[in-house]
Amino acid sequence: MSHSTAEPPQRDLHALISEHSGGEGPLLPMLHAIQAAYGHIPQEAIPLIADALNLTKAEVHGVVTFYHDFRETPAGRHVIKLCRAEACQSVGGAALADRVLGKLGLDWGGTTANGAVTVEAVYCLGLCACGPAAMVDGKVVGRVDDTRMAKILTEAGA
Template sequence: MHSYAPAPTDEDLRALIDDHVGLEGPLLPILHAVQKAFGHIPGAAIPLIADALNITRAELHGVISFYHDFREAPAGRHVVKICRAEACQAMGGDVLAEETLKKLGLDWHGTTVNGAVTVEPVYCLGLCACGPAAMVDDRVVGRVDGARMDALLKEAGA
């Protein structure tokens, strides 16, 4: 279960940036630190990070949107990731993903109205022989069918 701090102040954000700006290649460590602290990359962080690293906001947005682990809005209390790799697709992962999103009324990266579950794609969980695979928070689950997904979603409060 995720629990994050309230909305950050500029001082909170500057402190995280300052802790990492001296590193070689500081952008990803800064983004990871901000997301770890606040559960997402808040809009208020964008100009501060861009200014500290002397990059454009567009460049920064490109990095955030490229890496699937960064989010620009808070996730639900639980994150359900469904494997999108070929082995899982061959075992029914596409249908599982479509049915799950339809059942919850979500698109990828969407969060249920009650804030309980965010559904995200992931590209290989390493359970290729046990597909389709999913991950609920930090727990990897293999051989996920519709009934098993329903149980996982119910357990997560969706």
């Protein structure tokens, strides 16, 4: 999934914000809509959301940074989520994750310099019996070892 790095026009943000501001508990649906449209939550959206919902910018920013699914910068063209839950860790998931992050020179949530891959942590993909598990562009993959991960990274252009 590729997203433009240009900031969205103000009117588009205003439209998304006003579309979701009338419901109950509008902040999360609003943030999801903005991220779906732009691939991340642009900095310029924070004060607009705060004004629309009578919140402080700090409160909105706190919600964006609390939930792992929201991004403050665009993701890479491919998103690889590595399971960090205990079942996957017990069969080598933690070591695999360390090797992947080390090979790519990234921290969790980081994107390769060429913009090809973002690596994120996820806490259970439901493949506990087939760990270590990963999700690659929304597709769940089980029994991920170094060979399989190398193939995934190569195909993603990392």
